[in-house]
Amino acid sequence: MAELEEEVERRQRLGQEAAARKALIASSYHPVRPHVYNTLQDEALAPEFLAAAEYSTSPGADLEGLLQRLETVSGEKRIYRLPVFTAPFCQALLEELEHFEHSDMPKGRPNTMNNYGVLLHELGLDEPLVTPLRERFLQPLMALLYPDCGGGWLDSHRAFVVKYAPGQDRELGCHYDNAELTLNVALGKAFTGGALYFGDLFQAPSALARPLEVEHVVGRGILHRGGQLHGARPLGTGERWNLVVWLRASAVRNRLCPMCCRKPELVDDDGFGDGFTREEPTTVDVCALT
């Protein structure tokens, strides 16, 4: 019980501590690649990603059409892949993240599983980079790929970079994400090993029976459901930096917490917290439209 109470208190402090780190970083951190802080421009995005997102917002777009514009890694597991950022943008973002990692700024770690890497929100990269990426590009794609998982109702996210290197974290245990949907983009550097493996949805019996191995390809992003069991194999050589965006739809998680599968009991928090809301997002009653 003491351990549990301590963990509850730790979690209750997270929001405030993150806000304090964010404020300090905003006032004293000097970026090395300031242009990654500019509002996301189409030039930063891979042509394939732009084309898939543009198709998804066009009238009459459907799943079949979108599937022609991205790679289906597993139809059965509904795992997809496509280039997300241009190589120069991946490089610039990586340089910025590495510069931050080497700075003496305070660092909140991505989650309970990763000891290295950074939270993009604390770095001030949510507003210019991740929020536009979610709203303008990921939402239309996800609405077609995963309409049943809140893909069309994404209203918050938790974005972080995970880093694997010799002498640091080298692998990631099997888990499911605190997210309805996840984007995982390999930013670099050069590395061997570190493939992702995917089982079934975590609720399924023997969900890890025959895992599917998926190699990371630098510049490409993997899309999957948050509840799909997965982990990362040990890094062989080099360093691996990946941008992970846990995408959340309050319309889905307000009904059922994706971690414990129960009706959530909410506690006030700063910012987006874990993506739950007290109010339902305004929805359009399509049956009332005539």
Ligand SMILES: O=C(O)CCC(=O)C(=O)O
């Ligand atoms: O190491 C990876 O690429 C996977 C990271 C991941 O699954 C997570 O942070 O939720």
Ligand SMILES: [Fe+2]
């Ligand atoms: Fe994950």
